[in-house]
Ligand SMILES: Nc1ncnc2c1ncn2[C@@H]1O[C@H](COP(=O)(O)OP(=O)(O)O)[C@@H](O)[C@H]1O
């Protein structure tokens with residue numbers, strides 16, 4: 001049974017390289033990350049910092065050079081073939097894609113996509129469980145028969161999320177919400193609310209991935225700031241936001257558009273950027 | 283596919299093809315005479331009540347031979363398409379899925395097929411496997427398989443890299459599940475278009491091969507073989523080649539028409555599809 | 559009251575019998591700035607496109623719509639007169655800079671081309687001016703960027719290059735439609751600085767469109783809030799932020815306070 005002391009997801013000293021031949025280079029340089037039951041952790045970083053690479057590695061889509069990924073204490077970073085498929089079918093880690101339009105098969109009714117995991121595991125009562133999952137995310141179960149193109153963007157987003165609770169046991173979840181380009185702040189926040197509700201008592205841990213701390217800070221318990229393949233700062237959200245220590249974190253927070261005018265001025269941001277360049281050189 | 287029935291060219295093509303299939307299936311039953319029986323007393327006759335389309339150089343009933351020839355010609359074309367479909371589509375799907383080595387090998391093999399001169403290859407195959415229509419059309423099937431291979435790859439490639447395929451893999455789905463559920467439905471329409479078009483081409487190839495006497499035992503009637511005989515005796519029966527030629531042209535035209543209709547229907551945006 | 563540069567009166571945009579934008583009024587003073595905020599689909603882009611005369615096919619402005627730019631009635635402008643307005647006097651940048659550049663041509667040549675064809679500059683002059691403009695938009699190593707292809711530049715650099723092209727004819731008005739939406743927050747902050755700079759240094763008037771009220775409020779003096787093709791609320795940025803009158807605007811401000819980093823700063 002997962003509890004507070006044994007983390008659901010524990011990543012230690014993770015190094016991952018991508019690319020082939022001469023183009024191969026290390027993307028993650030020894031990353032540590034922990035997600036406990038009932039906790040929402042934000043993984044924040046700029047484009048290219050390695051957020052997606054980290055999420056994909058947790059899901060067994062990349063090989064690791066070094067380090068470990070443990071899910072409920074079980075090492076999963078070395079799983080291959082049938083063992084990897086069995087691990088995925090068990091549903092211990094779930095992934096919600098950032099862009100529902102792309103993560104739902106355009107030619108498949110929503111219900112089929114939502115129930116796919118059950119079908120793969122040959123479980124009974126798929127129709128009822130899909131209907132339950134749709135209701136849970138606030139969708140009319142009748143939408144199960146519609147194609148993704150026949151519902152609104154918000155409904156698609158919810159359907160994409162409904163793929164997750166359809167699996168009963170769902171301890172850790174990785175969510176990509178970065179590149180907010182396609183969703184407005186309003187649909188994004190309702191999605192955040194929805195995901196926060198799915199904490200499911202204290203059993204599920206969640207990892208929110210975003211390039212914008214400002215858009216997820218309010219729902220995360222802790223954040224980890226990823227910069228060029230390193231976690232440069234991690235801690236309770238309130239602490240990281242109010243007293244950031246690393247210059248990149250300070251720049252990130254100082255650049256976020258806010259309604260209270262509390263951002264950093266231009267000169268302060270330039271100074272932080274110079275500090276970062278200095279750090280990279282040393 | 284219901285949309286094809288609302289497409290005017292599609293309906294016309296389907297009607298013609300259905301008529302041809304009917305001819306092929308029922309032909310031997312409808313034939314007033316045995317297509318192989320020779321009547322030395324009635325050589326190269328014009329149309330009459332006894333012989334609706336006249337007789338050929340051996341006194342055989344042309345109408346009966348045409349009906350019997352429909353079945354052979356159509357079956358041969360179908361065989362070629364079926365062989366090409368299996369030999370092209372299966373490696374095409376797998377090449378997207380099985381990784382680089384398989385992809386590299388199949389690409390080279392398909393390139394080699396494309397560069398083979400088809401008549402020479404067909405002749406060589408019949409020399410190797412025996413002179414029969416089945417053998418000849420098997421050779422044709424091999425030669426058209428690169429078309430199916432490329433079409434399949436082109437349709438499967440974006441799907442294999444899509445997020446919904448990744449999402450399916452993340453549920454622990456095995457490869458065959460992903461192929462059947464997500465990849466094949468996207469590949470099928472493209473393959474159907476090619477199959478319809480290639481059926482027409484295969485028919486032309488059957489006709490040219492049998493016209494040249496490749497892959498056919500002399501008494502067996504086919505459209506191409508009859509056309510060859512008719513052309514030899516053009517002076518005696520100047521209008522005779524018209525009928526087999528018309529059948530070939532009509533059927534090939536219908537195949538291409540169906541292919542175009544399918545393309546139109548598939549290319550058109552579906553109802554309700556929106557862009558984000 | 560400074561002289562108005564752009565006046566939009568009773569703008570409506572229809573597609574057949576559907577009305578997509580309804581009764582929008584807006585004014586931008588010479589050197590002034592207007593922010594347009596609203597969720598996606600609220601009609602922000604159609605409003606901008608109406609001003610630029612580039613509505614998608616099948617859409618048209620209504621009969622009572624009047625759009626005046628520096629005294630010129632844009633709704634009555636003949637197609638052959640548009641080039642002297644669009645590009646020359648009104649520049650524009652959009653969300654996806656990559657798709658507005660030719661992939662097979664260096665960004666420097668693309669800017670140089672505009673300077674030579676529209677500005678009548680010689681080859682050398684155009685090159686020097688292009689490098690100057692790249693420098694003015696804060697691109698590092700502008701001479702190097704001149705010779706680079708679009709795919710070699712990051713999103714933020716592409717957007718700066720596009721801004722350089724948009725302002726190269728020294729327009730009076732720049733329209734930026736979600737121009738920073740696809741950028742990282744730290745890069746977005748720099749591009750917003752750049753837009754504010756251009757206003758200050760060149761007296762460029764600005765229409766800035768965003769789904770994020772905070773972005774718009776950071777740069778613009780005046781703000782209109784749109785939803786479902788209509789203007790819900792208008793006022794100075796400070797008024798709209800401090801005392802939103804409409805429930806929808808209030809929900810935008812509150813979402814920031816609840817989910818954003820503001821929540822943690824308030825008791826810091
Ligand atoms: N398949 C790949 N091959 C080589 N490099 C890659 C691959 N995928 C991503 N990268 C590189 O890895 C870095 C991190 O990418 P990514 O994890 O996608 O970052 P993020 O999600 O934070 O934007 C980038 O520099 C990117 O160019």
Ligand SMILES: Nc1ncnc2c1ncn2[C@@H]1O[C@H](COP(=O)(O)OP(=O)(O)O)[C@@H](O)[C@H]1O
Pocket residue numbers: 573578596597598599600601602603604605614615616617
């Ligand atoms: N070419 C078009 N044809 C029909 N409707 C359109 C077209 N372009 C936009 N619309 C509709 O007009 C409304 C406003 O669109 P838009 O101005 O692009 O919104 P925004 O920029 O605020 O996201 C939306 O409901 C959209 O669906």
Ligand SMILES: [Mg+2]
Pocket residue numbers: 599602603735736
């Ligand atoms: Mg828009």
